[in-house]
Amino acid sequence: MLEIITFSTLNGVLYGMLLFMMASGLTLIFSMMGVLNFAHASFYMIGAYFGFEISRRIGFWPGFVVAPLLVGGVGALIERFGLRRVHGYGHVAELLFTFGLAFVIEELVNMFWGRLPVDYRVPPSLDFVAFKLFDTTYPAYRMFMLATAVAMFVFLILILKRTRVGLIIQAALTHPNMVAMLGHDVPTVFMLVFGVGAALAGLAGVIAGPALVTQPSMAGLLGPILFVVIVVGGLGSLTGAFLASLLIGLVQTFAVAINGSLFDLIGPTATTIFGELGSVTVAQIAPILPYLLLVVVLIVRPTGLFGNRET
């Protein structure tokens, strides 16, 4: 029992942190520009593919540094020459733009790398067992992912809370017009935030690629969960996104470990009341729990756990 709790916690936190690396960028972009960026998970995917391409040519570590920067660059260019142009036509146009972009990126990835998963390997320097607990090994690479995510979180918080740029970004989150009035170049701030958001997603891709599978459907698999995270956490709230990521990571991992069903909880009456549902185990419904959480949060607290803006 202790064994499964320990590893579920580790896995849950890791998954949560991975979600956070993407959700942080997404929530910043949303709160600042009012654009729900449907292509955000695509940046995660390009990150993984760039990381793969660089790692097979010159090694994992150059990829770890260069790939997120490249993705950030791509993101900034997309904002500058794409999103900014449709900005004038309102939010629907922007939404459709990012929606289309997600498909374009997926098809481009299909064209360049094919539909089969690519062989993106864990670097040899991290390919060892970090520790062994209850006879189960925990790979060093996963610890590295965790450390990267935590470092990124601290870095982000420091920038937002301790620097002048962070101050302007925070102000632009809630009062973009006022910030522009004060003479700051809001479009450039937008481009910067979009670029950094994309870079963070790219970084998540670079480190998640070898641990999970690098394939064209990876964006589609993670995309919907990201929206759950930022809505549950509260739009525009980094703390909210952080806690919601961890919450969803842990909920999903622990749910998988639970074999109980309504039948076990309230006895045979469960099947008479709920029919088939009565005998479905918590483990089986684990994947829909985040969406259930989303619905409940929207009903009970539409602003999300830490949000202060109406969606």
Next chain:
Amino acid sequence: MRNLTLGVCVAALLTAGAARAEDTVKLGYIDPLSGGGASIGEVGLKHFQWLADQINASGGLMGKKLEILPFDDKVNPQEAVVQARKAIDAGARFITQGNGSSVASALIDFVQKFNDRNPGKETLYFNYAAVDTSLTNAKCSFWHFRWDANSTIKMAAITNYLKTQPSVKKVYIINQDYSFGQEVKKLANEMLKAKRPDVQIVGDELHPLLKVTDFAPYIAKIKASGADTVITGNWGQDMALLLKAAADAGLQVKWYTYYAGGAGGPTAIKQTGLDHKVFDVVEGNPNSAPPDAQKTEEEFRAKFNVTLWYPRAVNEMRMFQKAVTEAKSLDPKAVALKLEDMKVKTFDGGEGWMRKEDHQFHQDMYIRSFGALPKGAKFDEEKTGWGWTEVAKVAAKDTVVPTTCKMERP
């Protein structure tokens, strides 16, 4: 005047195109070409395009060229039906599909209804990989033929083999949550109880189909259960990721699978170091195949850089060609009648037979283990240096199980 000339040219081109299109026999290939199943669907498509090339090189079907029309069904039954309709509109009177028994079930239903409503325009459905037993039992149709061994045959082979493995004591069963996975779960439970009553089933899990990106939580659960053996029907990325997560956690158990050979599986097994601990049950093994099959395997690998996963697809297309030749007709009904009870030498050398009662193909089945190759074995997988070795063979006649099929014959 110029516009008129242009118009005439375009019209001429169009009719030429149409005439050319009429000259080919079209086979609609309906399988996932995007999403989580794409890695499998793409390779399947290569098989059929290559097999079509071979048929065309040997004179085609009644002198006509065979053309493969790919359609993406996203492993979704509704989508598959839409794509099947598109295939028929594009002129295909034969369709083939393999991935997803839920999809196969919808297609059988669709083809049956379509043929009832459109006499004279029937469509024939070749199934090369959907193995839900009910497809040739309760849901069987005259218009459906299956070349892969069904789930019952495969599980019977696995459990018979387990009878010879006394080291197996605690079994964990994990499957995808849809018709096929649920059937594997049911069969594994029943057959283990009957054949190995001493074995303890320590876990029985269903997880979402092609949606899980990290199997670590499931692996933690398997580990905690104390299982020494895992039985799974997982395929595609669900198999590869499961093995990969097992590799990360250092889970050292034996794996009895249907599809460990799929994309990414061999790489993950090599990474875990599970030398000859992962088994699968298939209709062919390149390393023990007859020389002509090995030669074909070599050609296929050289051309596409992937393993010839589907010897059954080879059987399917060769039998299709044979049926057309014997029937001297491209009419689906005539072809279907010739396919019934057809006896052939299979790609991997044994005798194969298409049973008339339920349209299930019977062939020799092999249980293989994956690991370091013995001397003389030619084929490794995914450049790992490891490959498949035959550990047991089940003769075609021993795979025969009774069917409940009551087919409506036209």
